[in-house]
Amino acid sequence: MCFNHPMDEPINTPNVVTDLETRQRLLNVAAELFAERGFNNVTVRALCQVAGANVAAVNYHFRDKLGLYKEVVEMAANAMHQGKVEVIEAAEPLPPEERLRTYIRLTLHHLLDPHEDSWMEKLIAREMMDPTPALDLIVEKGIKPTSQRMGTMVAELLGAPLSDDRVWQCFLSVQAQCLFYKMSKPVSARMAPAGFEYTPQVIEALAEHIADFSLAGIRAIAPKTGGTRRGQTEGSNIGEHG
DSSP states (O other): OOOTTTSSSOOOHHHHHHHHHHHHHHHHHHHHHHHHHHHGGHHHHHHHHHHHOOOOOOOOHHHHHHHHHHHHHHHHHHHHHHHHHHHHHTTTOOOOOHHHHHHHHHHHHHHHHHGGHHHHHHHHHHHHOOTTTHHHIIIIIIIIHHHHHHHHHHHHHTOOTSSSHHHHHHHHHHHHHHHHHHHHHHHHHHHHHOOOOHHHHHHHHHHHHHHHHHHHHHHHHGOOSSSSSSTTOOTGGGGTTT
């Protein structure tokens, strides 16, 4: 317990501020370097050199390189979660089909807007392709918290409970279509006609196509839905699939 006395010396705030500034610089530099090179290709020495910090600062503030990396990944996962919440809440008041269309449209604009490219997306993509122990942070903080709400949207369209395998299969199919256009941007840029860009109009057209395709598939599957699928384990839930 700490007590303040009139004769106590004031806290040495310049040192506290300096520590906080160093910590933030390390986080900022780590975010960029880890996103560009991946966890295994960034050394503590190189990171500290760019950040203008002593090598011991990483141990002091984060225990080790993995501790620093996990904090950066957690920042990205929290931002990922917040982005999903904003999209879901914008779509939630609408009827089921319009809700899915709005979800797809807002998601695709977020993924393909050139101004939205950031270290966070690169970092998450790298972590998913080459997992480290920090992947659990993305799953637990960036994916699972909203998975049930997103699953509910598809479950209503199917007329099925969340526990039906078709729910997460359909939802993941929708997600995969959106993510394809994000992940294939470098290829699209080389295959498309000269001057092609993901303008708002192009993104709207793609979103409409994905929504039409997805809703047609869901309608085709819906009549086959009758409770949970044969062989499904009891207690299965879309949250378990991300």
